[in-house]
Amino acid sequence: MKREFNVPIPKGYFMSWFVTTQAANKITVTLKDDSKEYFSASRQSTNIDPPLACSYSTIYGNNLKITVDIPKSSQILGGPHSNDITTDDGTVVGKEFNLCLEDSGDKDYNDVAISIIAWKSKG
């Protein structure tokens, strides 16, 4: 099964990402927008260590999306969570986006963990 998630972080932000997997199934995670693919990595391992992907980039395009593909799994459970990072007066200066997904029946939701944090300005 494959699921695609919109990531509500706009073009121009500077982002870092951290992705881990630990599952018996092969899992492929891809992060891209309409101008660039930032990473695409696969693993089939129950070892959480090392992370699947861990890096950073400026966001160059619109419609940033993350795709999780687990062909041997009939379900991918879990949903996205997204918070603003604000100044003291509520002005938004960054975003965080998190996903913890479950690919089978044990409901530990640790089969795929994705964390993206992004800032409006990198200077």
Next chain:
Amino acid sequence: MTKKYNIQNISIGSCMGWQIISNSSQIICVELKGKSGRLYFSENVLNNSVQIPNAQGADTCNDTELSLMLTCDKDIKLVQLSQDMLSDDGKLIGHTYHYNGNVAESSADDIHIVITIWNSDRKVLSEEEFIAECFYKYLSEKNRYLFNYVSDSLVAEYYNELERKYASGFDYQSWYNEKIKTAESALDQYKLVFALLLNYDKHCSASNQLKYFVYKNIVIVLGKKQWNEEKLTVGSCPFQKIRGIILNDTELKEFNNVYGELSSAALFSNGTLKAAASYANNLSKLNIKANRGLNFGNIGLEVFAEESQQNDVITNSIKEADSGLASILIFPELSINRNMLSTLENNLNSTSNLNLVVAGSYYKGNSGNAYKNVSAIYAKVGGKWKVITEYSKLIPFTMGYTEKIADAYGIDKKKYPVNQYKLLVEDIEMNDNITLLPYKDCVVGIAICRDAMDLLDSHNPLHKYCDFADVMLVISDNAGDSNMFVGTAECLARWHNCATVYTNSIHEALTNPDKIDNHLEISFALYPYKGSKVSSSTSVSGEISYAEEPFKAANFDPNMVSIIYSPGIKYGTLDESKYCKIYEIAAAK
């Protein structure tokens, strides 16, 4: 000090909901304003001892940016959380903003604010929908503010501007959307809605045929009320041609069912309503038995009518109502047992003038459990009589439990010792639903006995019915609480443009173990109408009927009557050989 927070990147037209909970002993002013200058809310909050929000509300956001401001004499420290609301696939559907903080570094003195903004495909409202939303705001907030609209300068300013601009097809919604941006407080926003509705009411068609429409959970009626008593308080409804009522889900579902049956039928004829109030007869007694012991020294009662007279009561009441050309017939509370309803049905004639019958209620349920005190309501639809709906009594009656009462009703004093039990309570299920009958020329409401007595009880359904119903039909079995019903009916007539037709059981009225109150009202009809005397400014007319007229006692100065009751009201005695009194109620000219 003042703290300010920005909320940005809002889509115009988003839905917005908010809530404020304060445990602080300091007054904190919380305001939300848009970039356009529009004030969305302004609340002064202080700790409350009940576990509900201090303030909450909802609106449409017409700004792309908002500012939340908190002002307090002492220092406030707040943390804020700003969170996206995402669909399962990460699409942004809204935002929620939480602000939580302490005042003057006291952890017990805190305040919590939540604002949620989300996208909604809201359609442009039709004129009817917009007016319904305005009336909803009016009904929801009218008890919050006290001001005299007849002398208020802002109400006058809004109203007069509408008068200058009004033409057929005027766009009230666009005018409101412009004006709301400059309203400086929540009270000013309310006055804007109030003035708009006043103006809409003025230009609304004065048709005698009522137009009903339902919008979400509010029913709006357009068209002339049967009464036009304008001597109103600042608290009562000032509108003559538009009215509305907020119903719960059960009430709304039942309203829609009944509307489908009644909306093409009329009750008034040539400007007059004839209502027959059956008072049963002198032999129709009620029996009482203990149903079960309840909490705190109370005994649950079961009350039922003795059967031998019911056939006579039913057949003669209908005969007299028919010959009196009444369109309504009401029976006393608990006067027709369930198994006698078929007798009632068999005696209702499709060719008579009668259109509406409120059957004597009965206890619906099983012994040993709570009952419902229910009145079946019959209407003639397409020439055929049917049960159109029923009314279930809301508020149980109580009476004292004494040796004399126990003996009078055969209550087992060994099972219910008098020194352990103090009250007899009508053992009915509590229920909170009113019953409306929407005719094409009037709205009718129903109540049973105790429901229409205590005006200060917030559960009294008259709080809901008043300003919406044209006529209240109240059935009762009352053995001693004189004139409370008349007092309530006078309020309805004087201040709320509503008539009342009331009936009691003549047997119950004359049966009192202590023989104190033999001059109790048996039935009456009171309605809004200027008194009969030319110089009178009274707003109530009608007639009250007794078994023995109370004002002819020895040495009673008849001039005292006009001090006790309005000069527009007549008094008379009933013919105890009959079963009904026919009342004629005149509509406003």
